Amino acid sequence: MRTAGGAVRTAAVAVAGLVLLAGCGGAGSRDEGGKDDGAAKGERPGGPPRGAPVTARPENVPGNVPGIGTALRSRIPADSRQVVAVYGKGPDSADSTVVLYEKSAKGWDQQGSWAAHNGRRGWTVDHHEDDKRSPVGVFTLTDAGGVLANPGTRLPYTHSSAFTPPSYWPKNTRNDFDYVIAINYNRVKGISPLDPTRPEGRSKGGGIWLHMDHGSGTSGCVSVSKAGMRSLLRALDPARHPVVVMGDKARLASA
Template sequence: MGGALNSRVPSDSRQVPAVYGKSARSADSIAVLYTRRAGGWQRERSWAAHNGRHGWTTAHQEDDGRSPVGVFTLSDAGGVLPGQGTGPPYDRTAAFAAPRSWARSYWRDSDLVTAIDYNRISGRSPLGPDRPRGRSKGGDIWLHVVHGSGTSARVTQSLTDTESLLRTLDPARHPVVVMGGRDALAG
Protein backbone atom coordinates (compact mmCIF):
# COMPACT_ATOMS: atom_id res chain seq x y z
CA MET A 1 0.00 0.00 0.00
CA GLY A 2 1.42 3.37 -0.89
CA GLY A 3 0.50 6.81 -2.06
CA ALA A 4 -0.47 10.11 -0.51
CA LEU A 5 -3.29 8.74 1.62
CA ASN A 6 -1.01 6.09 3.16
CA SER A 7 0.63 8.81 5.25
CA ARG A 8 -2.79 9.58 6.77
CA VAL A 9 -3.28 6.02 8.05
CA PRO A 10 -2.95 6.21 11.86
CA SER A 11 0.18 4.54 13.19
CA ASP A 12 -1.90 2.25 15.43
CA SER A 13 -4.01 0.96 12.55
CA ARG A 14 -3.28 -2.67 11.65
CA GLN A 15 -6.12 -3.30 9.15
CA VAL A 16 -6.93 -1.32 6.03
CA PRO A 17 -9.47 -2.15 3.38
CA ALA A 18 -8.38 0.10 0.51
CA VAL A 19 -10.98 0.83 -2.16
CA TYR A 20 -9.41 1.84 -5.47
CA GLY A 21 -11.71 3.31 -8.08
CA LYS A 22 -10.63 2.50 -11.61
CA SER A 23 -10.63 6.27 -12.24
CA ALA A 24 -11.90 9.45 -10.60
CA ARG A 25 -15.18 9.16 -12.53
CA SER A 26 -15.72 5.41 -12.49
CA ALA A 27 -18.24 3.55 -10.32
CA ASP A 28 -16.16 0.36 -10.59
CA SER A 29 -13.62 -0.39 -7.87
CA ILE A 30 -11.44 -3.05 -6.43
CA ALA A 31 -11.16 -3.43 -2.66
CA VAL A 32 -7.97 -4.80 -1.15
CA LEU A 33 -7.54 -5.80 2.50
CA TYR A 34 -4.11 -4.96 3.91
CA THR A 35 -2.78 -6.02 7.31
CA ARG A 36 0.19 -4.29 8.94
CA ARG A 37 2.76 -6.78 10.17
CA ALA A 38 6.33 -6.42 11.43
CA GLY A 39 7.64 -6.29 7.85
CA GLY A 40 5.11 -3.71 6.66
CA TRP A 41 1.77 -3.88 4.89
CA GLN A 42 0.71 -7.32 3.59
CA ARG A 43 -1.96 -7.70 0.94
CA GLU A 44 -4.42 -10.29 2.31
CA ARG A 45 -7.16 -10.49 -0.33
CA SER A 46 -9.07 -8.46 -2.88
CA TRP A 47 -12.57 -8.36 -4.30
CA ALA A 48 -14.70 -6.44 -6.80
CA ALA A 49 -16.60 -3.42 -5.50
CA HIS A 50 -18.60 -0.39 -6.62
CA ASN A 51 -18.53 3.19 -5.40
CA GLY A 52 -20.51 6.35 -6.19
CA ARG A 53 -22.10 6.25 -9.66
CA HIS A 54 -20.28 9.51 -10.57
CA GLY A 55 -16.94 8.41 -9.11
CA TRP A 56 -14.96 10.09 -6.32
CA THR A 57 -14.60 13.55 -4.79
CA THR A 58 -12.58 15.36 -2.14
CA ALA A 59 -15.56 17.74 -1.62
CA HIS A 60 -18.49 15.34 -1.14
CA GLN A 61 -21.97 16.89 -0.93
CA GLU A 62 -25.34 15.28 -0.19
CA ASP A 63 -26.78 13.60 -3.32
CA ASP A 64 -23.79 14.28 -5.60
CA GLY A 65 -23.47 10.59 -6.48
CA ARG A 66 -19.77 10.56 -5.63
CA SER A 67 -17.94 8.74 -2.86
CA PRO A 68 -15.69 10.77 -0.55
CA VAL A 69 -11.93 10.39 -0.96
CA GLY A 70 -10.01 9.92 2.24
CA VAL A 71 -9.00 7.79 5.20
CA PHE A 72 -11.87 7.01 7.55
CA THR A 73 -12.21 4.83 10.64
CA LEU A 74 -14.48 1.77 10.63
CA SER A 75 -16.03 1.56 14.07
CA ASP A 76 -19.62 0.28 13.83
CA ALA A 77 -21.73 -2.15 11.83
CA GLY A 78 -25.32 -3.23 11.52
CA GLY A 79 -27.99 -4.58 9.27
CA VAL A 80 -31.09 -6.67 8.85
CA LEU A 81 -29.23 -9.99 9.09
CA PRO A 82 -27.61 -11.31 12.28
CA GLY A 83 -24.03 -10.10 12.63
CA GLN A 84 -22.61 -13.52 13.45
CA GLY A 85 -18.99 -13.22 14.43
CA THR A 86 -18.60 -9.58 13.48
CA GLY A 87 -15.73 -7.64 14.95
CA PRO A 88 -17.20 -4.12 15.17
CA PRO A 89 -20.21 -3.49 17.43
CA TYR A 90 -23.26 -4.62 15.48
CA ASP A 91 -26.77 -3.10 15.52
CA ARG A 92 -29.32 -5.56 14.13
CA THR A 93 -32.64 -3.94 13.35
CA ALA A 94 -35.32 -3.99 10.66
CA ALA A 95 -34.83 -0.21 10.41
CA PHE A 96 -32.00 -0.98 7.96
CA ALA A 97 -34.45 -2.55 5.47
CA ALA A 98 -34.77 -0.68 2.19
CA PRO A 99 -38.25 0.68 1.49
CA ARG A 100 -40.23 -1.73 -0.68
CA SER A 101 -41.03 1.20 -2.96
CA TRP A 102 -37.40 1.07 -4.12
CA ALA A 103 -36.38 -1.16 -7.04
CA ARG A 104 -36.14 -4.80 -5.97
CA SER A 105 -32.39 -4.84 -6.75
CA TYR A 106 -31.85 -2.50 -3.75
CA TRP A 107 -33.82 -4.52 -1.17
CA ARG A 108 -30.78 -6.46 0.14
CA ASP A 109 -28.33 -3.52 0.26
CA SER A 110 -28.52 -3.09 4.03
CA ASP A 111 -28.54 -6.74 5.01
CA LEU A 112 -25.03 -6.10 6.38
CA VAL A 113 -23.27 -2.73 6.59
CA THR A 114 -20.07 -1.34 8.03
CA ALA A 115 -20.23 2.39 8.75
CA ILE A 116 -17.47 4.47 7.20
CA ASP A 117 -16.85 7.26 9.70
CA TYR A 118 -17.37 10.09 7.25
CA ASN A 119 -19.53 12.85 8.78
CA ARG A 120 -20.82 10.64 11.56
CA ILE A 121 -20.17 9.99 15.22
CA SER A 122 -18.45 6.67 15.83
CA GLY A 123 -19.72 4.44 18.59
CA ARG A 124 -23.32 4.74 17.41
CA SER A 125 -25.48 2.71 15.07
CA PRO A 126 -24.70 3.25 11.38
CA LEU A 127 -28.26 4.62 11.25
CA GLY A 128 -27.34 7.44 13.66
CA PRO A 129 -28.72 10.78 12.44
CA ASP A 130 -25.78 12.95 13.58
CA ARG A 131 -23.88 14.88 10.89
CA PRO A 132 -21.08 16.81 12.67
CA ARG A 133 -20.01 18.54 9.42
CA GLY A 134 -23.62 19.47 8.56
CA ARG A 135 -26.34 17.83 6.47
CA SER A 136 -25.06 19.31 3.19
CA LYS A 137 -21.89 17.18 3.52
CA GLY A 138 -23.97 14.01 3.34
CA GLY A 139 -23.76 10.94 5.50
CA ASP A 140 -24.65 7.26 5.71
CA ILE A 141 -21.47 6.32 3.85
CA TRP A 142 -21.20 2.57 4.29
CA LEU A 143 -19.56 -0.58 2.99
CA HIS A 144 -22.58 -2.76 2.19
CA VAL A 145 -24.07 -5.44 -0.07
CA VAL A 146 -23.94 -4.73 -3.81
CA HIS A 147 -27.02 -4.17 -5.93
CA GLY A 148 -25.13 -4.40 -9.20
CA SER A 149 -24.03 -0.87 -10.09
CA GLY A 150 -22.71 2.44 -8.80
CA THR A 151 -24.22 3.91 -5.64
CA SER A 152 -25.28 7.26 -4.25
CA ALA A 153 -21.90 7.49 -2.44
CA ARG A 154 -21.39 4.19 -0.64
CA VAL A 155 -19.04 1.29 -1.37
CA THR A 156 -20.63 -2.05 -2.20
CA GLN A 157 -19.41 -5.62 -2.48
CA SER A 158 -20.96 -9.09 -2.64
CA LEU A 159 -22.79 -10.53 0.37
CA THR A 160 -20.03 -13.13 0.82
CA ASP A 161 -17.33 -10.43 0.77
CA THR A 162 -19.36 -8.21 3.13
CA GLU A 163 -19.71 -11.10 5.61
CA SER A 164 -16.02 -11.94 5.34
CA LEU A 165 -14.92 -8.35 5.89
CA LEU A 166 -17.20 -7.96 8.92
CA ARG A 167 -15.78 -11.13 10.48
CA THR A 168 -12.21 -10.00 9.74
CA LEU A 169 -12.37 -6.42 11.06
CA ASP A 170 -11.02 -6.27 14.58
CA PRO A 171 -11.61 -3.07 16.61
CA ALA A 172 -8.41 -3.80 18.58
CA ARG A 173 -6.50 -3.41 15.28
CA HIS A 174 -7.99 0.08 14.69
CA PRO A 175 -9.26 -0.52 11.14
CA VAL A 176 -9.54 2.34 8.68
CA VAL A 177 -10.68 2.43 5.08
CA VAL A 178 -8.57 4.23 2.48
CA MET A 179 -10.69 5.15 -0.54
CA GLY A 180 -10.57 7.10 -3.76
CA GLY A 181 -9.83 6.95 -7.45
CA ARG A 182 -6.63 5.13 -8.35
CA ASP A 183 -4.91 8.44 -9.17
CA ALA A 184 -5.78 9.93 -5.74
CA LEU A 185 -4.47 6.87 -3.93
CA ALA A 186 -1.28 6.62 -5.97
CA GLY A 187 -0.35 10.34 -5.83
Protein backbone atom coordinates in the same frame (compact mmCIF):
# COMPACT_ATOMS: atom_id res chain seq x y z
CA MET B 1 -23.16 -3.05 25.90
CA ARG B 2 -26.23 -1.25 24.54
CA THR B 3 -28.64 0.00 27.17
CA ALA B 4 -32.41 -0.22 26.92
CA GLY B 5 -32.42 3.53 26.33
CA GLY B 6 -29.91 3.09 23.52
CA ALA B 7 -32.10 0.46 21.91
CA VAL B 8 -35.10 2.77 22.05
CA ARG B 9 -33.04 5.58 20.55
CA THR B 10 -31.86 3.34 17.74
CA ALA B 11 -35.44 2.37 16.92
CA ALA B 12 -36.55 5.99 17.08
CA VAL B 13 -33.93 7.20 14.62
CA ALA B 14 -34.16 4.21 12.28
CA VAL B 15 -36.66 5.69 9.85
CA ALA B 16 -35.01 9.11 9.94
CA GLY B 17 -31.63 7.46 9.43
CA LEU B 18 -32.74 5.68 6.30
CA VAL B 19 -34.39 8.81 4.89
CA LEU B 20 -31.19 10.77 5.46
CA LEU B 21 -28.88 8.19 3.89
CA ALA B 22 -27.75 10.55 1.15
CA GLY B 23 -24.74 8.38 0.46
CA CYS B 24 -26.25 4.90 0.42
CA GLY B 25 -28.71 2.88 -1.53
CA GLY B 26 -30.58 4.34 -4.40
CA ALA B 27 -33.50 6.20 -5.70
CA GLY B 28 -32.17 4.59 -8.85
CA SER B 29 -29.86 1.69 -9.59
CA ARG B 30 -28.61 2.56 -13.08
CA ASP B 31 -24.84 2.99 -13.25
CA GLU B 32 -24.22 6.50 -14.51
CA GLY B 33 -20.45 6.13 -14.47
CA GLY B 34 -18.23 4.95 -17.30
CA LYS B 35 -17.43 8.43 -18.58
CA ASP B 36 -13.68 7.76 -18.61
CA ASP B 37 -11.34 4.93 -19.45
CA GLY B 38 -10.06 4.24 -15.97
CA ALA B 39 -7.31 5.24 -13.61
CA ALA B 40 -4.98 6.30 -16.40
CA LYS B 41 -6.99 9.51 -16.73
CA GLY B 42 -4.88 12.37 -15.43
CA GLU B 43 -1.65 10.35 -15.36
CA ARG B 44 1.36 11.72 -17.16
CA PRO B 45 2.24 9.77 -20.33
CA GLY B 46 5.62 8.19 -20.86
CA GLY B 47 8.27 7.27 -18.32
CA PRO B 48 11.87 7.99 -17.36
CA PRO B 49 14.45 8.53 -20.16
CA ARG B 50 16.10 5.38 -21.44
CA GLY B 51 19.04 4.48 -19.27
CA ALA B 52 17.84 6.51 -16.30
CA PRO B 53 17.80 4.69 -12.95
CA VAL B 54 14.41 3.24 -12.07
CA THR B 55 13.25 4.37 -8.62
CA ALA B 56 10.26 2.83 -6.90
CA ARG B 57 7.50 5.35 -6.25
CA PRO B 58 6.80 5.82 -2.52
CA GLU B 59 3.36 4.23 -2.83
CA ASN B 60 4.95 1.04 -4.19
CA VAL B 61 7.85 0.69 -1.74
CA PRO B 62 7.73 -2.67 0.08
CA GLY B 63 6.15 -2.15 3.49
CA ASN B 64 3.73 0.51 2.29
CA VAL B 65 0.08 -0.08 1.43
CA PRO B 66 0.23 -0.64 -2.35
CA GLY B 67 -0.97 2.23 -4.52
CA ILE B 68 -1.34 4.73 -1.65
CA GLY B 69 0.70 7.94 -1.91
CA THR B 70 2.50 9.85 0.81
CA ALA B 71 -0.27 12.30 1.75
CA LEU B 72 -2.99 9.70 2.31
CA ARG B 73 -0.55 7.24 3.85
CA SER B 74 0.39 9.87 6.45
CA ARG B 75 -3.29 10.03 7.49
CA ILE B 76 -3.42 6.33 8.42
CA PRO B 77 -3.21 6.28 12.25
CA ALA B 78 0.04 4.88 13.58
CA ASP B 79 -1.80 2.21 15.56
CA SER B 80 -3.85 0.94 12.59
CA ARG B 81 -3.10 -2.66 11.72
CA GLN B 82 -5.94 -3.19 9.22
CA VAL B 83 -6.58 -1.20 6.05
CA VAL B 84 -9.50 -1.66 3.68
CA ALA B 85 -8.27 -0.08 0.44
CA VAL B 86 -10.87 0.88 -2.17
CA TYR B 87 -9.20 1.35 -5.56
CA GLY B 88 -11.58 3.16 -7.91
CA LYS B 89 -11.14 2.48 -11.60
CA GLY B 90 -11.31 6.17 -12.50
CA PRO B 91 -12.46 9.56 -11.19
CA ASP B 92 -15.84 9.31 -12.93
CA SER B 93 -16.24 5.53 -12.81
CA ALA B 94 -18.51 3.48 -10.54
CA ASP B 95 -16.24 0.41 -10.70
CA SER B 96 -13.67 -0.35 -8.03
CA THR B 97 -11.83 -3.08 -6.15
CA VAL B 98 -11.77 -3.56 -2.38
CA VAL B 99 -8.64 -5.09 -0.82
CA LEU B 100 -8.11 -5.94 2.84
CA TYR B 101 -4.57 -5.57 4.20
CA GLU B 102 -3.23 -6.49 7.63
CA LYS B 103 0.07 -5.21 8.98
CA SER B 104 2.78 -7.70 9.91
CA ALA B 105 6.44 -7.35 10.81
CA LYS B 106 7.26 -7.35 7.08
CA GLY B 107 4.64 -4.82 6.00
CA TRP B 108 1.07 -4.89 4.74
CA ASP B 109 -0.14 -8.36 3.72
CA GLN B 110 -3.15 -8.79 1.45
CA GLN B 111 -5.90 -10.85 3.08
CA GLY B 112 -8.63 -10.66 0.45
CA SER B 113 -9.80 -8.82 -2.66
CA TRP B 114 -13.30 -8.27 -4.07
CA ALA B 115 -14.87 -6.55 -7.07
CA ALA B 116 -16.86 -3.54 -5.88
CA HIS B 117 -18.82 -0.43 -6.82
CA ASN B 118 -18.67 3.14 -5.57
CA GLY B 119 -20.70 6.29 -6.27
CA ARG B 120 -22.31 6.08 -9.70
CA ARG B 121 -20.63 9.36 -10.75
CA GLY B 122 -17.25 8.41 -9.35
CA TRP B 123 -15.19 10.17 -6.66
CA THR B 124 -14.75 13.59 -5.08
CA VAL B 125 -12.51 15.32 -2.53
CA ASP B 126 -15.42 17.63 -1.62
CA HIS B 127 -18.43 15.38 -1.11
CA HIS B 128 -21.88 16.93 -0.81
CA GLU B 129 -25.31 15.45 -0.34
CA ASP B 130 -26.78 13.95 -3.51
CA ASP B 131 -23.66 14.45 -5.66
CA LYS B 132 -23.66 10.67 -6.30
CA ARG B 133 -19.88 10.54 -5.74
CA SER B 134 -17.91 8.75 -3.03
CA PRO B 135 -15.62 10.80 -0.78
CA VAL B 136 -11.86 10.38 -1.21
CA GLY B 137 -9.90 9.98 2.01
CA VAL B 138 -8.93 7.95 5.05
CA PHE B 139 -11.74 7.10 7.47
CA THR B 140 -11.93 4.93 10.56
CA LEU B 141 -14.24 1.89 10.79
CA THR B 142 -15.84 1.39 14.19
CA ASP B 143 -19.47 0.31 13.80
CA ALA B 144 -21.51 -2.22 11.85
CA GLY B 145 -25.00 -3.61 11.56
CA GLY B 146 -27.59 -4.97 9.20
CA VAL B 147 -30.88 -6.73 8.59
CA LEU B 148 -29.15 -10.08 9.07
CA ALA B 149 -27.76 -11.33 12.36
CA ASN B 150 -24.16 -10.66 13.33
CA PRO B 151 -22.00 -13.00 11.19
CA GLY B 152 -19.21 -13.03 13.77
CA THR B 153 -17.73 -9.54 13.72
CA ARG B 154 -15.90 -8.02 16.67
CA LEU B 155 -17.16 -4.57 15.70
CA PRO B 156 -20.21 -3.33 17.64
CA TYR B 157 -23.12 -4.66 15.58
CA THR B 158 -26.70 -3.35 15.41
CA HIS B 159 -29.04 -6.12 14.23
CA SER B 160 -32.30 -4.50 13.13
CA SER B 161 -34.99 -4.68 10.45
CA ALA B 162 -34.76 -0.88 10.40
CA PHE B 163 -31.90 -1.32 7.91
CA THR B 164 -34.41 -2.59 5.31
CA PRO B 165 -34.46 -0.17 2.34
CA PRO B 166 -37.72 1.67 1.63
CA SER B 167 -40.22 -0.26 -0.51
CA TYR B 168 -40.09 2.37 -3.27
CA TRP B 169 -36.40 1.67 -3.96
CA PRO B 170 -35.64 -0.66 -6.90
CA LYS B 171 -36.06 -4.36 -6.17
CA ASN B 172 -32.40 -5.08 -6.83
CA THR B 173 -31.46 -2.91 -3.82
CA ARG B 174 -33.65 -4.76 -1.32
CA ASN B 175 -30.70 -6.62 0.23
CA ASP B 176 -28.16 -3.77 0.11
CA PHE B 177 -28.16 -3.33 3.87
CA ASP B 178 -28.27 -6.96 4.97
CA TYR B 179 -24.72 -6.21 6.15
CA VAL B 180 -23.21 -2.74 6.56
CA ILE B 181 -20.03 -1.24 7.97
CA ALA B 182 -20.27 2.48 8.68
CA ILE B 183 -17.50 4.60 7.15
CA ASN B 184 -16.74 7.40 9.60
CA TYR B 185 -17.35 10.25 7.20
CA ASN B 186 -19.48 13.02 8.77
CA ARG B 187 -20.89 10.76 11.47
CA VAL B 188 -20.51 10.19 15.20
CA LYS B 189 -18.42 7.07 15.66
CA GLY B 190 -19.21 4.55 18.35
CA ILE B 191 -22.97 4.46 17.72
CA SER B 192 -25.31 2.59 15.38
CA PRO B 193 -24.88 3.22 11.64
CA LEU B 194 -28.58 4.14 11.68
CA ASP B 195 -27.95 7.31 13.68
CA PRO B 196 -28.58 10.31 11.38
CA THR B 197 -26.33 12.83 13.17
CA ARG B 198 -24.12 14.79 10.75
CA PRO B 199 -21.47 16.73 12.74
CA GLU B 200 -20.39 18.79 9.70
CA GLY B 201 -23.96 19.53 8.65
CA ARG B 202 -26.41 17.82 6.34
CA SER B 203 -25.04 19.53 3.20
CA LYS B 204 -21.82 17.52 3.53
CA GLY B 205 -23.76 14.28 3.10
CA GLY B 206 -23.42 11.19 5.23
CA GLY B 207 -24.57 7.62 5.59
CA ILE B 208 -21.48 6.46 3.69
CA TRP B 209 -21.25 2.73 4.24
CA LEU B 210 -19.63 -0.44 3.03
CA HIS B 211 -22.62 -2.60 2.14
CA MET B 212 -23.80 -5.38 -0.14
CA ASP B 213 -23.62 -4.93 -3.88
CA HIS B 214 -26.59 -4.75 -6.27
CA GLY B 215 -24.53 -4.83 -9.47
CA SER B 216 -24.05 -1.12 -10.24
CA GLY B 217 -23.00 2.22 -8.78
CA THR B 218 -24.33 3.63 -5.51
CA SER B 219 -25.26 7.09 -4.28
CA GLY B 220 -21.89 7.36 -2.50
CA CYS B 221 -21.29 4.13 -0.60
CA VAL B 222 -18.92 1.29 -1.48
CA SER B 223 -20.60 -2.05 -2.19
CA VAL B 224 -19.19 -5.58 -2.35
CA SER B 225 -20.61 -9.09 -2.56
CA LYS B 226 -22.29 -10.82 0.36
CA ALA B 227 -19.26 -13.10 0.69
CA GLY B 228 -17.00 -10.06 0.70
CA MET B 229 -19.02 -8.32 3.40
CA ARG B 230 -19.05 -11.43 5.57
CA SER B 231 -15.27 -11.75 5.19
CA LEU B 232 -14.69 -8.11 6.07
CA LEU B 233 -17.01 -8.23 9.07
CA ARG B 234 -15.35 -11.35 10.43
CA ALA B 235 -11.84 -9.97 9.88
CA LEU B 236 -12.16 -6.41 11.19
CA ASP B 237 -11.05 -6.06 14.78
CA PRO B 238 -11.41 -2.86 16.87
CA ALA B 239 -8.15 -3.77 18.61
CA ARG B 240 -6.39 -3.38 15.24
CA HIS B 241 -7.94 0.07 14.65
CA PRO B 242 -9.19 -0.57 11.10
CA VAL B 243 -9.49 2.22 8.54
CA VAL B 244 -10.66 2.52 4.95
CA VAL B 245 -8.53 4.34 2.38
CA MET B 246 -10.68 5.11 -0.66
CA GLY B 247 -10.59 6.96 -3.96
CA ASP B 248 -9.81 6.54 -7.64
CA LYS B 249 -6.44 4.93 -8.33
CA ALA B 250 -4.74 7.99 -9.77
CA ARG B 251 -5.75 10.19 -6.85
CA LEU B 252 -4.86 7.56 -4.25
CA ALA B 253 -1.37 7.29 -5.68
CA SER B 254 -0.76 11.01 -6.06
CA ALA B 255 -2.46 12.35 -2.93
